[in-house]
Amino acid sequence: MFRSFLGSHKDCPHCGIHFERETGFYLNAMFVAYALGFIILAPTALYLYLRQVSGFWFSAIIIGEMLVLWPLIFRYSRVLWLHADQLMDPRRPEDTP
Numbered sequence: 001m002f003r004s005f006l007g008s009h010k011d012c013p014h015c016g017i018h019f020e021r022e023t024g025f026y027l028n029a030m031f032v033a034y035a036l037g038f039i040i041l042a043p044t045a046l047y048l049y050l051r052q053v054s055g056f057w058f059s060a061i062i063i064g065e066m067l068v069l070w071p072l073i074f075r076y077s078r079v080l081w082l083h084a085d086q087l088m089d090p091r092r093p094e095d096t097p
């Protein structure tokens with residue numbers, strides 16, 4: 001589904017379905033990204049809290065982890081949203097104009 005590090009194909013190179021079926025389609029991937037970010041960062045935050053790390057180091061480590069992981073979160077949130085959308089409202093290759 002990706003043609004470069006952060007760039008997406010408009011259509012599937014294998015079966016030809018159109019990924020972005022409407023304007024703002026990937027907006028919902030943002031909510032998936034929030035959930036993924038929370039799931040990924042919560043264990044680190046809990047660990048740092050239990051270790052009683054200072055506020056500065058807590059913020060620095062969480063922000064650092066976020067910066068390192070955001071490309072993965074960005075990509076997988078789009079992939080997960082695309083699959084969720086496909087499950088809720090299936091499309092077939094012949095639907096593509």
Ligand SMILES: [Zn+2]
Pocket residue numbers: 012013014015016017
């Ligand atoms: Zn395909």
